[in-house]
Amino acid sequence: MPKPFNTLTATAAPIMRSNIDTDVIIRIERLVGNSIRGTLGKWAFGSLRYLPDGSENPDFILNREPYRQAEILVTGPNFGCGSSREGAVWSLQEMGIRAVIGSGFGDIFFANCFQNGILPVVVDKVVVDSLAADIEATQGAGKVSIDLEAQTIVSPSGARHTFEIDPRRREGLLKGLDEVALTLQRDDEIRAFQASDRAARPWIHFARTPASRTSA
Amino acid sequence: MKKTGRTMLAKIWDQHVIARLSEDTDLLHIDRHLLHDLGGSRGLLDLKSKGLKVHNPELTFATPDHAISTAHGRAGTSKIGQELLAALRVETTASGIAMFDVDQPGQGIVHVIGPELGLSLPGATIVCGDSHTCTHGGLGALAFGIGSSELTHVLATQALIQRRPKTLRARFEGKLPLGVTAKDMILALIGHIGAAGGTGHAVEYAGSAIRELPIEGRLTICNLSIELGAKIGMVAPDETTFEFLRGRPYAPQGALWEQAVKAWRELPSDPDAVFDREVVIDVTKIIPQVTWGISPEHVIGVDGRIPDPKAVDDPARRAAIETALDYMGLQGGAPIAGTPVDWVFIGSCTNSRLSDLRAAAEVARGRKVAAGVRAWVVPGSENVKREAVAEGLDKIFTDAGFEWREPGCSMCLAANGEVVAPGQRSVSTSNRNFVGRQGPRARTHLASPASAAASAIAGAIADVRMMGR
Numbered sequence: 001m002p003k004p005f006n007t008l009t010a011t012a013a014p015i016m017r018s019n020i021d022t023d024v025i026i027r028i029e030r031l032v033g034n035s036i037r038g039t040l041g042k043w044a045f046g047s048l049r050y051l052p053d054g055s056e057n058p059d060f061i062l063n064r065e066p067y068r069q070a071e072i073l074v075t076g077p078n079f080g081c082g083s084s085r086e087g088a089v090w091s092l093q094e095m096g097i098r099a100v101i102g103s104g105f106g107d108i109f110f111a112n113c114f115q116n117g118i119l120p121v122v123v124d125k126v127v128v129d130s131l132a133a134d135i136e137a138t139q140g141a142g143k144v145s146i147d148l149e150a151q152t153i154v155s156p157s158g159a160r161h162t163f164e165i166d167p168r169r170r171e172g173l174l175k176g177l178d179e180v181a182l183t184l185q186r187d188d189e190i191r192a193f194q195a196s197d198r199a200a201r202p203w204i205h206f207a208r209t210p211a212s213r214t215s216a
Numbered sequence: 217m218k219k220t221g222r223t224m225l226a227k228i229w230d231q232h233v234i235a236r237l238s239e240d241t242d243l244l245h246i247d248r249h250l251l252h253d254l255g256g257s258r259g260l261l262d263l264k265s266k267g268l269k270v271h272n273p274e275l276t277f278a279t280p281d282h283a284i285s286t287a288h289g290r291a292g293t294s295k296i297g298q299e300l301l302a303a304l305r306v307e308t309t310a311s312g313i314a315m316f317d318v319d320q321p322g323q324g325i326v327h328v329i330g331p332e333l334g335l336s337l338p339g340a341t342i343v344c345g346d347s348h349t350c351t352h353g354g355l356g357a358l359a360f361g362i363g364s365s366e367l368t369h370v371l372a373t374q375a376l377i378q379r380r381p382k383t384l385r386a387r388f389e390g391k392l393p394l395g396v397t398a399k400d401m402i403l404a405l406i407g408h409i410g411a412a413g414g415t416g417h418a419v420e421y422a423g424s425a426i427r428e429l430p431i432e433g434r435l436t437i438c439n440l441s442i443e444l445g446a447k448i449g450m451v452a453p454d455e456t457t458f459e460f461l462r463g464r465p466y467a468p469q470g471a472l473w474e475q476a477v478k479a480w481r482e483l484p485s486d487p488d489a490v491f492d493r494e495v496v497i498d499v500t501k502i503i504p505q506v507t508w509g510i511s512p513e514h515v516i517g518v519d520g521r522i523p524d525p526k527a528v529d530d531p532a533r534r535a536a537i538e539t540a541l542d543y544m545g546l547q548g549g550a551p552i553a554g555t556p557v558d559w560v561f562i563g564s565c566t567n568s569r570l571s572d573l574r575a576a577a578e579v580a581r582g583r584k585v586a587a588g589v590r591a592w593v594v595p596g597s598e599n600v601k602r603e604a605v606a607e608g609l610d611k612i613f614t615d616a617g618f619e620w621r622e623p624g625c626s627m628c629l630a631a632n633g634e635v636v637a638p639g640q641r642s643v644s645t646s647n648r649n650f651v652g653r654q655g656p657r658a659r660t661h662l663a664s665p666a667s668a669a670a671s672a673i674a675g676a677i678a679d680v681r682m683m684g685r
Contacts, residue, residue: 016532019412019510019513024650029630029631033299034261052657078415078445081411082442085363104412108447190374193234193245201479203467204340
């Protein structure tokens with residue numbers, strides 16, 4: 001069940017390159033296995049964060065103070081595009097990120113954020129650019145505040161921006177709702193749908209067979 | 217008042233609404249759920265840890281593809297890959313989920329086997345924990361990739377909470393020139409509207425060039441929808457679709473088939489349906505495409521020149537090009553053709569079907585892979601492999617110096633340890649040229665199977681139209 005998200009005032013790091021895909025956020029070999037949760041934080045942005053010899057890349061923003069403490073990322077266009085790997089969100093979460101602010105995100109990454117209590121905020125590119133400029137003007141010392149209830153962002157300069165968010169998803173984050181549990185409360189509706197759909201589209205619904213592995 | 221026409225997306229969507237949750241969000245029934253070795257057992261274990269059971273195991277199907285080796289005998293599958301395979305066997309068996317196991321007909325890349333087995337059907341909702349699930353839209357399905365949490369949600373409920381996307385119709389008009397393929401069509405579209413051009417949209421591919429395409433080409437087109445930001449891509453089902461599906465193991469048979477086809481004929485968008493956005497591509501102007509950078513939108517015609525950052529005024533765009541060229545080890549302004557390559561990979565859910573292998577074999581027949589180039593052919597499924605062998609394609613490839621391998625995802629994403637070495641350059645028929653996608657610091661150029669085969673022979677990025685066939 002995701003942790004509720006309400007307000008956050010934290011260090012924010014601008015990572016403004018376009019099209020940072022989820023492969024760049026977390027490499028696939030870190031995700032091969034069933035016991036990976038809790039191991040991913042140090043591998044987030046691996047190809048940007050570490051040099052080929054494994055040492056930290058001093059040029060990468062999250063390797064610099066105060067950005068190491070960042071809980072908010074301000075991102076370039078199309079952040080989180082590509083692979084559906086939820087490990088991208090897990091790795092950000094495990095390195096302490098709780099919100100991402102950008103002009104647009106990969107659709108699947110965006111959905112995965114909500115599933116984990118991470119707030120993705122979509123605002124106009126001019127707002128993203130001005131936030132990044134305000135943060136850089138304070139060398140990262142100025143905090144960014146997000147209020148999900150009020151749907152506002154306050155930049156280090158004091159500039160206040162509002163943002164839009166799907167009311168359902170907002171409520172889910174505010175309360176830390178568990179979607180599986182909520183949907184299971186509608187199981188009667190699911191079963192009723194299946195019964196009538198079986199009559200309408202019988203080719204979709206297979207008979208349930210005993211547990212076995214099959215070939216075709 | 218005249219009722220406005222409906223899009224195919226709206227028709228399929230509305231058929232699957234179990235409950236309306238808000239103005240634009242619905243609880244949708246999921247007709248097919250495909251599991252693979254990378255996330256399948258994890259999802260089933262997650263479900264178990266929550267004390268829940270699989271809601272509809274008979275609508276759920278599993279196969280290993282991501283983490284298994286594609287070497288003969290699956291030699292070289294890592295310890296963790298073997299553990300994932302074993303866990304998939306145990307957990308699917310325990311839940312009553314059908315699994316197509318290694319060496320069995322039916323095994324293969326999930327997005328190859330769904331259509332091949334007739335699991336993927338027009339009008340069906342199909343999900344999988346893999347972003348290239350959009351592939352199945354080539355048959356007129358509403359198919360999209362999901363994350364791990366949504367995967368668990370589908371296992372537990374056979375339903376998913378989804379916000380209705382906007383619609384984009386991409387019309388490909390005209391007759392495809394010789395040597396130009398479905399892969400080139402979709403790469404050209406990505407180059408035209410960008411890697412975020414379809415974000416938040418479901419794309420319907422239409423137009424005369426789509427109607428002319430066989431199903432495998434339509435699957436390739438839909439496969440790359442996610443590379444233009446759209447998690448859903450679809451093509452209206454037609455006679456070509458029905459002929460493709462007729463007689464497949466999981467497709468309806470007899471009277472049920474007739475009933476299904478009748479329903480499927482109602483699915484295409486109405487002539488007066490309105491899309492939120494529309495793009496038209498003249499396919500007669502498309503030439504074979506190849507990527508030069510680190511996003512699929514970094515794409516040009518194979519006769520073109522690599523963008524020169526010095527010629528770009530916008531500082532952000534200039535910096536993006538410089539970053540890409542630095543990673544790729546390329547010179548801005550130079551012709552892309554003739555760039556020497558170390559690797560050629562023919563495979564992946566984009567381009568590993570029989571017609572892809574035939575197109576590559578046509579170029580490879582009687583020729584030799586250039587010295588110093590390693591070239592792999594990885595069929596998309598066990599059935600594709602067997603059909604290709606029956607036609608002698610494997611022999612054409614091995615005679616030419618290609619390595620013929622077992623089905624799986626392999627070097628598309630290198631989850632099984634099959635990687636392009638750091639700094640090496642690969643021409644790949646896969647879908648992503650992302651930083652490190654084919655291995656740390658590997659450099660990937662996306663292209664069609666014919667172009668990839670031509671590049672293997674030439675030892676450099678090559679224009680297949682110059683190969684004289």
